[in-house]
Amino acid sequence: MRDDELLNPDRRTVTVWSDIGCPWATLALRTLRAAAADRDVDLLVDHRAFPLELFNKMPTPKFILEAEIVxxxxxxxxxxxxxxAGAESAYPVTTLPAMEAVQAAKAEEIGGLRASDELDAALRYAFYNESRCISIHPVILDVAEKCEHVDTAALEKALARGAGRAEVYRHWETAKGPGVQGSPHLFAAEGFAVHNPGATYHWTARPGEGFPRLEEYDPSWVEPLLAL
Incomplete structure (x- = not known):
């Protein structure tokens, strides 16, 4: 596998493989963004899709996500x-449209990597904090309207053409290989590569019978990454 299939070669850019519907990935990204902001680091994130529903051939069960979120x-x-907190009928059954929009936003006419990362963060906030159905384009575009660097009109036209879908499927093919261990997996310059950084946890029994137990979350994993 070529290095450029796994990570963006730009030294300022962190490549993150994840699913928007993965709480562990959302935790890692929140830690990374907050640390970069605290240190006034101009961080760029290149998002690559790790579509759990394609790997598992089913939507990620709500009872698993809820247990991890709690x-x-x-x-x-x-x-x-x-x-x-929303209606059960409005619970997102898929995160593919949201991940496709994040990929589509990378186009320069929509906003580039900065817009893509801004949209990713806003979509995660909409789901985890506001209980919004990020499975549908009207919600995705409403979220995009609040993103400073996203040209929402251009994004809407791109999504109508199917932009972002081919990229998500291409990432899925790459993620089937040994280089990507799961969601999240972060890569950067100087050989930095870590899966689900900072989190030490286990399920007390199989999902549906047990619960995830988080023994430790150590946010100091960001230090060597931001020092690169």
Missing amino acids: TIAGARPELGWRSW
């Missing part, structure tokens, strides 16, 4: 996450 939010209350 576990993480209990340990990191500053995230502001909450259990799903």
